[in-house]
Amino acid sequence: MSSSPKLHVERHGSGPPLVLAHGFGGSARNFRPQARAFADRLGVVLYDARGHARSEAPEDPAAYDEQELVGDFTRIARESGARVVAGGLSLGAYTALRHALAHPSTVRGLVLAALPSGSDAPGRVDWALGFAETIDREGLERAGERYVWGGAARFDPKGAALIRQGLMEHAPHALSAILRRVLARIPPLEALAPELAQLAIPTLVIVGSEDRESLAPSRRLAELLPEAELVVVPGAGHVVNLVAPAEFNARLTAFLERLPESPAPGS
DSSP: OOOOOOOOEEEESOSSEEEEEOOTTOOGGGGHHHHHHHTTTSEEEEEOOTTSTTSOOOSOGGGGSHHHHHHHHHHHHHTTSSOEEEEEETHHHHHHHHHHHHOGGGEEEEEEESOOOOTTSTTHHHHHHHHHHHHHHHOHHHHHHHHTSSTTOOSOHHHHHHHHHHHTTSOHHHHHHHIIIIITTOOOHHHHHHHHHTOOSOEEEEEETTOTTTHHHHHHHHHHSTTEEEEEETTOOSSHHHHSHHHHHHHHHHHHHTSOSSOOOOO
16 A cells, blocks of 8 residues: 555544545535534544545555545544544545445444446446546546536536536546546445445435436445435435535434444444
């Protein structure tokens, strides 16, 4: 594993830890509505993923392999000194899920929003590789026009607009590497089914009804996990926590209230 880059980490409030990872092209800012809503009862931990926003962006493409992104989540979670509620949106949800699969004893609950589709989804690999190639050849703005808010977009209009707001602050080489080395290689959920069936952790799977990218994988994930609850938010798209914050926060509150109150020290 490569040396760890310096990450921008935010801690809001105090109490049992809730660690939330943003999606591809996002930042810790994407979970500020949840930090404000829950800081009076939880220690909400947010961070910019490597290569994003205020975190360092290593030059080596291998620094953006899946195990590196998951390793960052693991290190941040362990710094809390307690079992965490681990969660995220889109790529962040996948990262949190992978952390839980690798270290289940450190997680007391999972919040998985807008899980991205795997490499078996029609057009998924072509989209990711085409996006990366366009970043390298034409720059981030042109690539974003084509693949996020333009003709080859895989996101709903509101989600694309929110992603567009922050996309240009990220390191282009980092986004290109993540597209190639992670988003183009996410395994089909069926390949993870045996592991998921053994993950006996209370889980909230939440997705917008208009999220054509994540609706099917989110539903399947909820079927495969033994202790999962599926919530489909009517009218919401991909960035469900931002486009429907009241509904998202209400569902998260209800989920958290059902978890054991006193987290034991993590391993």
